[in-house]
Amino acid sequence: MFGSSGNVSKAEAARTAVIAGAIDVLVTLSAAIAAHSSVLLADFFKTSLEFVAVLLSWLAIRRIVGGSNHQFDYGIGKLENLSSLFVGSIMLLGMLVIVVNAIANILNPSHIEGIGVWISLGAQIVFGAINSALSWRSFRTARAENSPLLKSQGQLFFTRAFGNVFILLALGLSLLLSGFSWSIYIDPAASLVIAASILISAIGVLSSSFYDLLDRTLEEADQIVILRELAQHFHDYEALHGIRSRRAGGGVFVEVFLEFDPDKTMGEIQNVVETLCHSIEAQIPSSQVAVALAREARR
Amino acid sequence: MLTVNVAKSGEVTEILLTGELDGMTSPQLEQQLNSLIEAGERCFLIRFAALALITSAGLRVFLGFAKKMHKLNGKMILCEMSANVRGVFDTAGFSNIMTISATAAEGKALLEPEPAPPA
Known part of the structure; x- marks a missing residue:
């Protein structure tokens, strides 16, 4: 469901991500300026692009939570999927920047040096821990609220934590093995590996968001749940005139068109409708079920 | 693809389903069943022996038909359901x-009126 407390917790999670992202951008920027490393330059581009994506997500959620004009009474599933689509596109763009930069550095290699390398080593340790914690938190909230936006953020933070560890290793090895001539290629090669990991993550975010953005019918297992409940209440209604169901964003919407005995009171009908709706909603996560009273078959 | 063969045997309307009953084919069956009801038929034996697949859309037709x-x-x-369909x-x-x-024989026996006891 799309309760206001759920949106507030999403906004809080997104705001924390924005603050962490802003600090990360400043640190990676200073490290990239003070060092001659393709990994650090790529890290700055990647971090900046990710920060923009997280910032936009937070602004979108904040607008929804702050709004009181009932513009989003039907939930924010579509908006979340659009944001996820944008996050995925930003990740792809960041990946391309890293690849181009790495190729340039392979063609014109040089040893990494400067205070920026040491700033980055410290920053990778700190941000590696922060990103791991944020990733775990986002995945946990996404599971609880079935939110594609928080899931994509969780994937983003996981990718970043992985990047932190990898950059730490790449910089450490480049420094430790600087006596070998081939060590100049560790830096650009490592940035290509990071680019590959971002690509995989971006494909995952894009495919799930794009798929969820399209309204589609429910899976067979969920359809069977609806039919089983209707079979269980077989003697409580007069005729079944149709079932309409769709999955839109993170939500599931079910409409059941039933005809009732005209001799039944509204109270009796309401009891049946409530029981039916609650039992279906209990079995299909994030579902909203409505029973419409009907008399003739809907064509 | 679904083929619906209808045969009348006494009071019983026998329907043999062949093929697959899914979202594409279930409106066809629903329409045929409704036509038979409108024609006054009230006693149905539906044979599933040649039905390879049934989805929720097909089940929905039977739920609506059962209510009618x-x-x-x-x-x-x-009758004659495969293990999967059952x-x-x-x-x-x-x-x-x-x-x-x-x-089908068992189903027919259930549908046919019991013979009147000897006077």
Whole structure:
């Protein structure tokens, strides 16, 4: 469901991500300026692009939570999927920047040096821990609220934590093995590996968001749940005139068109409708079920 | 693809389903069943022997049809289901509200009126 407390917790999670992202951008920027490393330059581009994506997500959620004009009474599933689509596109763009930069550095290699390398080593340790914690938190909230936006953020933070560890290793090895001539290629090669990991993550975010953005019918297992409940209440209604169901964003919407005995009171009908709706909603996560009273078959 | 063969045997309307009953083919079956009801038929034996697949859309047709039969005091027996099709009916809880017999002969026996006791 799309309760206001759920949106507030999403906004809080997104705001924390924005603050962490802003600090990360400043640190990676200073490290990239003070060092001659393709990994650090790529890290700055990647971090900046990710920060923009997280910032936009937070602004979108904040607008929804702050709004009181009932513009989003039907939930924010579509908006979340659009944001996820944008996050995925930003990740792809960041990946391309890293690849181009790495190729340039392979063609014109040089040893990494400067205070920026040491700033980055410290920053990778700190941000590696922060990103791991944020990733775990986002995945946990996404599971609880079935939110594609928080899931994509969780994937983003996981990718970043992985990047932190990898950059730490790449910089450490480049420094430790600087006596070998081939060590100049560790830096650009490592940035290509990071680019590959971002690509995989971006494909995952894009495919799930794009798929969820399209309204589609429910899976067979969920359809069977609806039919089983209707079979269980077989003697409580007069005729079944149709079932309409769709999955839109993170939500599931079910409409059941039933005809009732005209001799039944509204109270009796309401009891049946409530029981039916609650039992279906209990079995299909994030579902909203409505029973419409009907008399003739809907064509 | 679904083929619906209808044959009349006494009071019983025998329907043999062949093929697949899914979202594409279920409107066809629903329409045929409705036409038979409108024509006054009230006693149905539906044979599933040649039905390879049934989805929720197909089940929905039978749920709606069962309700109509109930309202019109009609009779509907489903028979000759494969293990897979029977499993789908059981999972959906339809076995509790519809009469399902193993063979067509068994189903017919359930539909035909009992002979009057000798005077």
